[in-house]
Amino acid sequence: MIALLLRDLRLSVRAGGGFGLGLAFFLIVVVLVPFGVGPDRVILTPIAPGILWVxxxxxxxxxxxxxxxxxxxxxxxxxxxxxxxxxEGVALSKAVSHWITTGLPLTCVAPVLGFFLNMAPGAYVWLLASLALGAPALSMIGTFGAALTVGLRRGGLLLSLLVLPLYIPTLMFGAEAVRRGADGSGVTAPLMLVGVITLGCFALLPFATAAALRINLR
Structure with a gap:
């Protein structure tokens, strides 16, 4: 399984579409937001957690x-x-590989990009914590969606339509944790919910992903 993980990491770097593309897109979105809504701190600070998570x-x-x-x-x-x-092990390896090449770099860079949006000082730690807990769930859910659409021509749009609704709970609770951290409120509940979602995804979705792959390979 470790050999498969290393192989997937090498392929993701060689074939493109890995962490470089994700980081570039992340940077572009964060930089463009102040141009769209204005540089006013009063406007940017409240919406910064949601913008960064989206x-x-x-x-x-x-x-x-x-x-x-x-x-x-x-x-x-x-x-x-x-x-x-x-x-099931293949599915788990693919999800971990996607998280290493995409989710982990985004998690590390997000607090730095928070400066562009004038994010509240108390929110940076919670942004890092929420993304650290939630990004693995995004990768596991995305792996399941990719298994459902493997082999389909132009399946990227269908994949997005399938995966985005499943992302909503992680997005809601992750952004809420950051907002509460910025306000000085309790962040335990939303962070725990993000963690529960991630644990549930890694407990159940490898089996669902393997089943989808078996169906598509018949």
Missing amino acids: AALLAALLSLDRIFALDFEDGSLPLLATAPIPL
């Missing part, structure tokens, strides 16, 4: 269609299905 979510969405597409196109996905490692 931008991170959309940046993570960019590379989802490539999670299984490259393996399907070169014929290695059927070989993975017959390998000693179960498909």
Whole structure:
């Protein structure tokens, strides 16, 4: 499984669409927001947590269609299905690879980009914590969506339509944790909910992803 993870990391860097594209998109969105709504601190500070979370979510969405597409196109996905490692392990490896190349860089960069939006000083720690807890769920959900649409021509739009509704709970509770941190309110409840969502995704979705792959490979 570690060998598969390292292989996926190498492919994601060589084939493009990895962390570089996600980070560039994240930066562009954050930089453009002040031009759209104005540089007024009174306007930017309250909306900064939501903007950063939405931008991170959309940046993570960019590379989802490539999670299984490259393996399907070169014929290695059927070989993975017959390998000693179960498909559930393959799904988990793909999700972890996506998180390392996309979710982890976004998590590290998000507090820095918060300065562009004049985010409240008390929100930076909670932005980092909420993304650290929520970004793995985005990758696991995205892996499940990619398995559902693997092999479909121009399945990127369908993948987005399938995945975005599943992202909403993580987005809501993650942004709420940052807003509460900025206000000095209690952040325990939303952070716990984000953590529960992530744990639930990694407990259930590898099996659902493996089932979707078996159906699409028949």
